[in-house]
Amino acid sequence: MAEHEAGDPHRHPPAATGGRPDPARGGHPARRGPAGEVAGGTGGDAGSAAPDGRGAADGQGDQDGQGARGARGAREGQGAEGARGDGRRAVLALACAAQFMVILDVSVVNVALPSIKDSLGFDAVGLQWVVGAYAIAFAGLLLLGGRLADLYGRRRVFLCGLALFSLSSLVGGLADAPGVLIAMRAVQGLGAAVLAPATLTILTTTFAEGQGRTRALATWTAVSSAGGAAGNLIGGVLTQSLSWRWTLLINAPIGLLTGLLALRLLPADRARAAARRLDVPGAALATIGVTGLVFGVTQAERHGWAGPATLAGLGGGALALAGLWWVEARHAGDPLIPRALLRAPGVRVGNAVMLLAGACFIPMWYFLSLYMQDVLHYGALATGLGFLPHTLAGIVAARLAPLAMRRVGARALIVASALLAAGGFLWQSALGPHSDYVTGLLGPALVMSTGMGLLITPITTTVTSGVAPDAAGAASGLMNAARQVGGTFGLAVLVSVAGTAAGAVAGYQRAFWAIAGLCALVAALAAALPPSPPAPTTDARPTPDTPDAPDDDPPDHPTGAEATR
Numbered sequence: 001m002a003e004h005e006a007g008d009p010h011r012h013p014p015a016a017t018g019g020r021p022d023p024a025r026g027g028h029p030a031r032r033g034p035a036g037e038v039a040g041g042t043g044g045d046a047g048s049a050a051p052d053g054r055g056a057a058d059g060q061g062d063q064d065g066q067g068a069r070g071a072r073g074a075r076e077g078q079g080a081e082g083a084r085g086d087g088r089r090a091v092l093a094l095a096c097a098a099q100f101m102v103i104l105d106v107s108v109v110n111v112a113l114p115s116i117k118d119s120l121g122f123d124a125v126g127l128q129w130v131v132g133a134y135a136i137a138f139a140g141l142l143l144l145g146g147r148l149a150d151l152y153g154r155r156r157v158f159l160c161g162l163a164l165f166s167l168s169s170l171v172g173g174l175a176d177a178p179g180v181l182i183a184m185r186a187v188q189g190l191g192a193a194v195l196a197p198a199t200l201t202i203l204t205t206t207f208a209e210g211q212g213r214t215r216a217l218a219t220w221t222a223v224s225s226a227g228g229a230a231g232n233l234i235g236g237v238l239t240q241s242l243s244w245r246w247t248l249l250i251n252a253p254i255g256l257l258t259g260l261l262a263l264r265l266l267p268a269d270r271a272r273a274a275a276r277r278l279d280v281p282g283a284a285l286a287t288i289g290v291t292g293l294v295f296g297v298t299q300a301e302r303h304g305w306a307g308p309a310t311l312a313g314l315g316g317g318a319l320a321l322a323g324l325w326w327v328e329a330r331h332a333g334d335p336l337i338p339r340a341l342l343r344a345p346g347v348r349v350g351n352a353v354m355l356l357a358g359a360c361f362i363p364m365w366y367f368l369s370l371y372m373q374d375v376l377h378y379g380a381l382a383t384g385l386g387f388l389p390h391t392l393a394g395i396v397a398a399r400l401a402p403l404a405m406r407r408v409g410a411r412a413l414i415v416a417s418a419l420l421a422a423g424g425f426l427w428q429s430a431l432g433p434h435s436d437y438v439t440g441l442l443g444p445a446l447v448m449s450t451g452m453g454l455l456i457t458p459i460t461t462t463v464t465s466g467v468a469p470d471a472a473g474a475a476s477g478l479m480n481a482a483r484q485v486g487g488t489f490g491l492a493v494l495v496s497v498a499g500t501a502a503g504a505v506a507g508y509q510r511a512f513w514a515i516a517g518l519c520a521l522v523a524a525l526a527a528a529l530p531p532s533p534p535a536p537t538t539d540a541r542p543t544p545d546t547p548d549a550p551d552d553d554p555p556d557h558p559t560g561a562e563a564t565r
Contacts (some may be wrong), residue, residue, distance in 0.1 A: 095199040096223040107231030111380035112244035137189025139484040140291030146197035146477015153269025158198040165191030166255025173249035197476035222398035233384025282336035285324035292317025297492040350463035351482040358483035359490025397453025410458035414526040417454035422519035424448025429512035
């Protein structure tokens with residue numbers, strides 16, 4: 001283009017100082033502008049055709065023009081890159097909002113149970129199912145929910161799970177009979193089991209492996225911790241200021257807003273390959289197995305470990321999971337849990353670590369809530385406020401986890417944070433009947449919540465690293481199921497341990513001693529994790545032949561929309 005422009009005598013005025021053509025007829029050498037284009041080269045022919053200097057002036061003018069266009073292109077590229085960064089942040093906020101709703105509803109009705117009992121006429125046996133129906137459906141269907149995102153599309157499954165969750169919350173909040181409320185809590189659990197793995201899958205396919213994904217997972221972990229801790233506080237505020245019904249009704253407008261944002265932010269799903277079908281026998285056996293185990297454990301809290309309902313649930317669940325292993329190993333063409341996923345050491349050991357971590361941290365809220373209400377005689381609102389230090393310390397620690405991972409690696413951080421949490425639980429076990437909030441709860445809260453906040457992000461990163469995009473949902477469902485099943489089993493076992501002590505306070509002390517021991521076991525098991533790779537200085541990128549890596553995207557910054565296409 002430079003040669004044509006230089007040869008046009010009307011394109012530029014003659015140079016004022018006259019031309020000094022190169023003896024070799026080369027003019028000015030070509031230079032590479034900011035946009036990587038050749039800028040300013042005056043061809044030898046142009047230079048020789050205009051001995052009066054027009055060739056030099058034309059070359060300089062063309063160089064300036066192309067340089068300006070290169071600078072403008074660079075600015076436009078930076079603007080586009082900023083827009084892609086904004087898109088990823090919006091997707092992160094969307095996923096975190098949905099995860100907060102799911103985790104919040106695990107505990108939000110706890111403090112409202114007395115009001116629910118009086119309003120709908122529950123008996124003591126039926127009241128436990130307001131919590132149990134959600135917990136059993138949620139844990140039992142997580143494996144299926146995770147695989148659905150792989151097979152039918154993350155956007156589609158996210159929206160379906162959100163619709164189920166929000167509509168059942170609305171109907172449950174308007175319920176006028178115990179059976180209706182219990183049924184809607186079970187449907188809520190189903191929606192949560194579909195929604196929760198989808199949120200994590202969206203993040204792991206939006207953010208490529210590297211610091212960007214680690215920071216996103218740290219935010220997701222912090223929001224999850226906040227949802228678990230804030231359930232008691234929000235439930236207390238809504239029940240005391242409005243009605244128990246608003247602990248459920250509040251999900252409807254939030255779900256509607258989240259759904260509208262999802263339609264705008266999440267790209268349409270790709271067409272599903274006809275050869276990929278849901279492993280129905282595996283899905284049924286996984287659901288029956290996990291649901292049976294969770295049901296049996298919840299019955300153990302009421303009827304003991306030797307009770308008929310307990311044994312039936314545990315035995316039936318174990319048989320179903322054994323059948324799942326046989327079906328997946330021998331007959332499933334596209335198994336519910338891909339075989340390659342289970343062969344990865346980080347996935348196998350990481351999920352075992354997550355199972356034990358759930359057994360440590362989920363029961364903590366139960367015992368601390370009982371201590372504050374039964375020993376310190378706090379009301380529902382005061383109990384919720386009492387959990388604020390736990391929440392804030394966990395959020396801050398989760399946000400610091402990526403920095404700590406860059407310094408010491410994921411495996412070392414898991415070990416150190418588990419031991420820190422163990423120290424906090426040992427301190428918590430020293431509480432007594434005359435302890436006040438500051439001496440009995442605040443100090444241990446800061447230590448064990450810091451340990452918890454630092455722990456979950458490196459486990460999540462380890463479990464999801466190196467997973468193929470078409471197995472990301474299965475990996476997410478497996479990790480979420482491990483955490484929930486671990487928490488359910490841990491709570492049942494720890495309630496039994498606490499029940500062997502003489503008096504409530506002695507039981508709480510014994511439970512916290514046991515949790516400290518489980519944290520130490522987490523640290524020991526984490527030593528079997530594969531060594532952490534060196535932390536990359538930039539975000540890694542999926543290879544271009546994967547569906548989640550568009551070829552035309554800049555290498556270090558896949559966008560949320562493009563990475564989930």
